[in-house]
Amino acid sequence: MGTGNHPQVRRLVISGYYGFRNSGDEAVLRSILLALEEQGTAQEIKIQPIVLSADPASTSSVYGVESVRRMHPADLWNAIKGSDGLISGGGSLLQDATGTKTIPYYTGVMKLAQLLGKPTFVYAQGIGPVNRRWMDPMIKGVMRKSAYVSVRDAESAALLARIGVQADKIDIVPDPVMGLPLPAGTLASAAGQADSQPPLVGVSLRHWRSDGADMARAAEALIALSNRMPVRLRFLPFHTPSDAQTSEQVMERLRGRLGNGSTAELAAPGDDPQQMLLEVSRCDALLGMRLHALIYAAGQMVPMLGLSYDPKIDHFLNRLGLKAIGSTEQLDPEAFAEAASLLLADKAGWQAKHGPAIDLLRQQSQEPAQQIVGYLRHTLSR
Template identity: 70%
Template sequence: MGASLHPDAQVQPEVKRVVISGYYGFHNSGDEAVLKSMLFALEEEGRQQGVRIVPVVLSIDPAWTTRMYGVEAVHRMRLTEVIRAIRSSDGLISGGGSLLQDATGALTIPYYTGVLKLAQLLRKPTFIYAQGIGPVNRRWMDPLIRGVMRRSAYVSVRDAESAALLGRIGVPAERIDVVPDPVMGMPLPAGAVQGDASRDSADSAVPVVGVSLRHWRKDEADLARAVEALGALARSRAVRLRFLPFHTPSDVETSQWVMERLGDLGPGSSAEMAAPGDDPQLMLQAVSECDLLFGMRLHALIYAANQSVPMIGLSYDPKIDQFLKRVGLEAIGTTEQLDAAAFVAEACRLIDRREEWLAEHKAAIGQLKTEAKRPAKQIASLLRHNNRGDKRT
């Protein structure tokens, strides 16, 4: 009892263990960036509110996740480990990313809602962190989503379309907070220099065009159109096409497929593959060094916005259009159509008039960065005020 009355005891931050559920440990740069951004935001907001948030990540590769982020991790598919982690926690965060959708299969939604339901059965508060909801094509999934959302202490989604979908499922609109993707708040690596200042001066005269493509159509017609567009750009002016693989090894294979088909490039043009590794901040650094980014991957576009790099989006999913809309942009094309001449014209405009683009979109980007902090702020506050002693359950 004497220790609890020590005069320094009250200034010590409360410790709150929080399990984080998501698509982690799969070496997908976008999802890993979400996790790293969440960890940064939770640490920062917790510090400001006098709470030390200790994360426990559910990962398919716990050892790798621990090495990468310096946090405790348990295997996401080992039920006893998951139960033990949740039981000893002060709450569970689900997110971010596109977790509650059935486009990738019928087991995705049951898994993530199952983890949430398990935490709720163990009487732990649950928090939904900037998720992208949908598509949900199987109506029997609706009750699974509705049930866990209604019982969550805080619900945030990354776009208005996700909020509207939850509303149609039966989640009260007033309980849904619409916020940006967490990655809008991710900083560059410690000591890194943003943009052109980090580039070799000998190469700075040739614009760097970052390229983030993924395999989507089985007939690869979308990639063939991208080859045509990128080749036309590289023959119209000198550019360095720098391919950025966000999901290894699949994006590496896709990038190689495109590079092999570019053909002869114009004088001064080149194509190369970046190798930033698995650390999301190193990929963010690689994007910051681009003069323009052409992206299919959602998080490639978010990285570009984060670093105020002009971007051209190619849409394969509504989430691409939804994000671009928040920045005040539209996709140049889709997996069904891409006009090479229009692409070249837009790419040249953005390269030559970068400052105009920055001035036009600076306010929207700044607002997204500020709003990206809100879920961590809300969760830290709720954890700080939740002293029910749930660990005894």
């Protein structure tokens, strides 16, 4: 074992949806890196990450880690061959809702590591939906050969069990972003009510329905809220440029229709997930369609209303004892306005009710890093 100032060094390849300017996935990466560093220090191991990225130069610059091209065969081979193991996750990597290439890619990377004799670790993934049964064996094969498997909700664990992964092999843990801290030297502040301005309502929307009916309903809901009370709507683009474009389209629907002197503005997109976390922390409430917008809000104790477009939204809300206010198929403007008004009127009550569940998720978010570092400490040092 390493001692004093000379801990053992372990190189870990990290595979995920990184380098695509998606704040949620970048937050996952930041959270994993921070957790591995913290657990490595605690267990006297220095973890050297190698991140598979769509934009290695940016990933290296932002996180200060080694990064290689995720789709380049030679880069993949060399990174994995020279490593001590591979982490797959987090995020929703093993699903076929976005196409038929996603599952073969991520399971293929895991299979390559296993063929090269490297231990593989599944880090707080959200599994599914998997609608094509011919993909089940790909997932089952790499999961059963992994040294550690963790998923972020019971539904993901149930899906793995149905396709043949041993239930006692699967840990259910929170999304790693539950443990993401604010940027160093910053503090959350109540940007609305604390300075006598109207309450600040964060809005995280994404393009989903091709006919735009879901965004039209979201606009009507926000207008209904503004007719009940003055609010400042701050749109938060989690995936650029698409979310910024969607937000601008919804803001155009709001133009001239907001009541009580309410306003709407667009936050400047940024590549640093902790800066977006800071944006969310300053909200008095949040309407979230992006999963990680809701996770950011939970982590910062910001009352939230979820708009569901995917089961993962419902799964996360369920862990907090919440249900979505609507979906991409239906959203009642007056029901939303009523619920949002109640949250803004009693933020402390919401925090008291849901705080214990949120605190537990924060504590449990370190579990995968602890298990992975412990495995490397005990197994690779023999």
